Amino acid sequence: MTTIAGTSPYTGLQLDPVAQESSPADVNRIVESSCQAFAYLQSIDREGRAALLQVIADSLDFNAEELIKTADEETGIGPVRLTGELKRASYQMRFFAEVLREGSYLEATIDTPGDTPMGPRPDLRRLLQPIGPVAVFGSSNFPFAFSVIGGDTASALATGCPVVLKAHSSHPRTSKISYEVMAAAAANFGAPEGILGIVFGQKAGTALVSHPLIQAVGFTGSLGGGAALMDAIGRRQQPIPFYGELSSLNPLIVTPNAAAERSADIGAGLAASITTSAGQLCTKPGVVFVPHGQAGDALVSRLVEDISDSTVAPLLNRRILESYAAITEDLDNHADVKRIALGKTSAAGGFRVSPALYSLEASRLRPDIVQECFGPSAIVIRYSTVPELETALSTIENSLTLTIHLGQNDDEMAERLTQLGRARAGRVIYNGYPTGVSVSWAQTHGGPWPSTNSLHTSVGATAVRRFLRPVTYQDAPAAVLPKELRDGGITVPTRINGQLCLPDK
């Protein structure tokens, strides 16, 4: 049986063993237990689940020291960012408690009986309800906010779906401790064990998504890892939704006017956005479109200067290190691509690399040159005309984000690039940087393929929609209706005969 252990990015050495790989019998037992807990999560209603998320959040905060120390050993992300990330994770749990209490997410709808142009209509009452046990595969780069205690877990639990986690191979001990903190808080709350489960090892992950009782999969990771899970799902008798966040180039476009007005600012902002978290953010701007000419040159100069001066934390794991080395080597050797900056390498060992910046003519852009590169690198693409820019944009893949830097008199460019951006990304950013994703009501962290399952978001209030399905009750006795659908005063925003009504405060 394989032993699961992480590796220190600071030294490259293997850390102490964490667990044995979960056997097929383990996976089956854990999933069956989650199925039994499904009824409990529904029975405690929105109020109960909000309270549960709250105690989990409190417990995460209370155990911050151990969580951060462990995550730093396994990821090399450093305590400062990890402290912020843990705060984000517990904030996210509390945010979904708020979403639950508000209740709009249920889409409560009541059609009273009556005559219609189609004849008499029965009493119809509709609500979204949880789909069942969900498998969650976190990402390497956010050991808290997009892993075991992350948004997929929080949003699934909020809806009332039990969660079975796959411990991340790059931070198995953090995964285990995170799970234990949540499980202890849930047990203290009085929840049955099955509301949360965890499995270790890649084979166990495949067994998990193949299990007939699992009803959806949340995944954040590589296109290759996602494809393997989608294959396993494709072999199931019952297809289930796969919510994958897979790959994103995050193009950033600087118009000629923006370059003329703010070349140094944009150059400096970009360098920070490319190198933050060692460039290992899914929203890192990987492709930057800069106009030819003096202003564009000035922007690139500042960017080159800042990248050359930069050092970054070690990369998360050996796989990312090797992939970064391979992709940058390909770029170094490509006839059309020129390396224009190389950052500093810090002295210490482990998974350390230098930031790197490349340049390419828009007319020489081919889809195979630009691919997602996890790590502190980016490609500057120089363009001469707007049609050339638009053609270049159309050759690269869809993304989570698209960023537009505009000047004062760019109304027409703003309109054209917005149309392009909303067709190609889930979030369009103006005069800013794509790194940094607020947890809020209006957020979208998604986008057309391959950045993600295109119809949903994994961050923000509506992330819950992924784990819900509609049920309509026709002429139901009041006693069997979910309480939000009963007569006698609405408790959540409710559509009644087509009219959206708000509850009294």
Next chain:
Amino acid sequence: MTTIAGTSPYTGLQLDPVAQESSPADVNRIVESSCQAFAYLQSIDREGRAALLQVIADSLDFNAEELIKTADEETGIGPVRLTGELKRASYQMRFFAEVLREGSYLEATIDTPGDTPMGPRPDLRRLLQPIGPVAVFGSSNFPFAFSVIGGDTASALATGCPVVLKAHSSHPRTSKISYEVMAAAAANFGAPEGILGIVFGQKAGTALVSHPLIQAVGFTGSLGGGAALMDAIGRRQQPIPFYGELSSLNPLIVTPNAAAERSADIGAGLAASITTSAGQLCTKPGVVFVPHGQAGDALVSRLVEDISDSTVAPLLNRRILESYAAITEDLDNHADVKRIALGKTSAAGGFRVSPALYSLEASRLRPDIVQECFGPSAIVIRYSTVPELETALSTIENSLTLTIHLGQNDDEMAERLTQLGRARAGRVIYNGYPTGVSVSWAQTHGGPWPSTNSLHTSVGATAVRRFLRPVTYQDAPAAVLPKELRDGGITVPTRINGQLCLPDK
């Protein structure tokens, strides 16, 4: 090149040729043209699309005579039901115009900039937007309401997605004329040709879902037909959502108390529900659970009597005829299954069959015995105890609907069966029959696999959600925002900083 023609269910003879099979070049041209029309549908906004749906609806009503005559020749459904069905289709177009004008479906959300526990938040504004050209495959049994002019077309057009239709092989002329009526109305309205397209032939259908510019597929039909399209979609480079409504047994459960109180009523109601539209409704009750004992016997007697007296319209096509013959022959020959009623066969030729009713002990129920049977047949399953009923229910597949007939003192049964029903179906019906699906705000025509893509509905207001994806604008200049997200007074229900707000009337 293959010629496309329908067959008369009244005679079994082939009708006049309708069209040539569409070539790969035809399919490509039509999809590219739909892509060009996508921008137009967005540019005319909700008001424009509502007006467009209205003129299409008016034109369908105006051309009712020709549409009904043609559909009757190809489907044998008869002018009475076809008249009602066409009314349903035009009503549905107008209903989605109302959904558009109301505007909640956009999920407009605004987070204004400010401080949060996670640090400063930018201005974030979110809206659902159309995904792009949609392929629609209608069903044989609803040549209007679930075919070319049906709910998938209406809901996709409503959101602003162009629609490319696959003409149904069982009613190709109805498909063609339906398309022409809509296309003429749209042209009159000033819309470009590409907002609607149609292709003929099975190969063209596969080419359609494989086309890289198609962004979603709506399908109503057999599990086999759905699986073939899903295979083709699986081979695409970009996966796209497949909204399939595939198969449904629609169990109906009679409790002992209900049988004791209303045996004759339920027997008669069931016979009507099983034989209406020759049993070719996706919501036909195919499996009926009746308690052992005197009251159950009385119910079955009335059901047997009514089924024995019944005749039905011819079946829709040769494939359904052959499948009905094969499934009923299997049941006739099954050792555990007993045929308890056979309806009358009308004298005329064509695709005519006799209604048939079967009986089976709950303890002998196996998944392979009960499968969807398109046509006027059902299986009565006799049970002795509630656990036996629950075990039997758990062996059959999920459905679009689950129906519960309750007596006066059935509070506990109501609760248990409701929990079971909402886990297994998209609509739970009490003391009624599943046939008949109102087009309304609270409707769900969906359910867990294999009845349908589980997260959505193909009937009712929220059918539009299938063709929408979220986009968030971060710090966007007002001019580039969709008008619903601009400052200065909301025009649709909008969530502002978490608070749902309604526009002034």
